[in-house]
Amino acid sequence: MGLKIIVLAKQVPDTRNVGKDAMKADGTVNRAALPAIFNPEDLNALEQALRLKEKYKGTTITLLTMGPGRAADIIREGLFRGADDGYLLTDRAFAGSDTLATSYALACAIRKIKSFDLIIAGRQAIDGDTAQVGPQVAEKLNLPQVTYAEEVLKAEKGKIQIKRRLERGVETVESPLPCVITVNSSAAPCRPRAAKLLMKYKHARTMSERQTQAEDYIDMSADRPYLNIQEWSVNDVETDSKWLGLSGSPTKVKTIENVVFQAKESKVLTSSDKDIEELIKELIVNHTIG
């Protein structure tokens, strides 16, 4: 029996390459100044979905991402690896969302997608390292949650079995479907793009992207509806604006500071026997060691 799976994936700034202009004056992230990547643990999440698709005939995978227009890349990347379709939730009204406002918006979009058996998210996004959106989406949809998933063992007869990786051990849990799971980086890595899918979906675009293409661009989406990436604005989903964006975010950034090292005054030694022996003697005398 096939499953309907929604994978939540986020486009994140690559925090491994952060420059000076990464933050705006209001304390929010200046995404334009950073390379944007598929959040690493969301790729682990996608892989779990792809494995279920192989195991259970008729399974479909729908990606859902909220972000600026260029986050359509996330949907394309998912299609190249085996997802069936995707939605980009994009609107200025969502800007400045903290995790609660993000999960509210995602939950509203999921309600609109309506039919699903399983929602899979990454454990956490590397831009915030918060690991909150998965559980909060679950709470908003009143679904059970299973966090720190390492492997989906099976999903049959309305139940799912999941191996969880905890700080000091492993646990297998069973939850009824539908539910929300969040996947760890210790889970299997995501398979690469498939050449065939890359050919098929290379020209997949959102409506906004199609409108800004060069003149010689030939729009084939009329004949090939799969090349149309669904784009939803705030008006396409049922939301209450008071829960959205900056105003719907209970947490505010008060201040941010760049991290600077306070240089200490240090004693510089060489690797010579004399230097090392002096140091050891000093440490013994002042009772630091021994």
Added chain:
Amino acid sequence: MNNVFVICEMDEGKVADVSLELLTKGRTLANTLNCKLEAIVLGHKLKGVETQIFPFGADVVHIGDDPRLDPYTTLPHAAIVNGVFGELKPQIGLLGATTMGRDLGPRVSSALVSGLTADCTALEIGDHEDKKAGKVYKNLLYQIRPAFGGNIVATIINPDCRPQMATVREGVMKKEIYDPNYKGVVRLIDVNAYLKDEHLVVKVIERHMEKSRVNIKNSSIIVSGGYGMGSKENFQVLYDLAEVIGAEVGASRAAVDAGYADHDRQVGQTGITVRPKLYIACGISGQIQHTAGMEESSMVIAINNDPGAPINKIADYVITGDVMEIIPKMIKYYKKNSK
């Protein structure tokens, strides 16, 4: 009312260290705010657990003791915390940034629309002026945390929503007995008042927990190795040095990722925070995510063949040279000079 709450976690029949650390912090915050400190413990066979908690300065310990609360699953714990928080309206709610706290915290904060800051490295009380709205907020919880892969430190506040919730990793706050004779009151939670069948749908089928083998957090000397150690075999000299001087071995994430050391030895922002008497950093460059977890060490010795390594800036002693040459010499001269 509007007190400071700490959600305590149990670890093999004992209150987990991270919870005791949070109680210590919570007591300080409660003193600043002139309010009470309350603890919530949920689990099974908790008889007498309050005696572990009172010395850390808790005025009230809420105990929910029921077989359905052990092992931990999300929905029953969330239902009870939501219920208790809903009635007692804490101004602050703190949890450990453990697999449990990071599972429970967001669920509760979503239900209560309260906002939650994950992995704080400092918590302080302060005011905030919202110039646009012309409003001044008194005595907010400053939730201070590194963001953006550690490149910045952000202070987060929740001006309007309560409770102000935060998670903190084990070892980040100090654990200190407030008063060994401190006595508060116990309040038993009526579990049945909150727990419904619908909360019991997720079942734990199997569980394997290992006892943590290493205890670098409580070690007063740490010999820590980085990617510059070059191999798992070379790491052995660190164990040798640790053995003779009575230390534990730590590691950087790059060393852990490379398989030189186990994950439970990782020091840093996504590992353990340590504050030993002496920290010897061997072949560690000293990226901010690493130093975030060791910069409070009383003394730092950096051994690195690059005289410009960032770790040298926070070191008391900088030894420039090859780790594989220097560490055997340290062992040799320690043996020679100690009685």
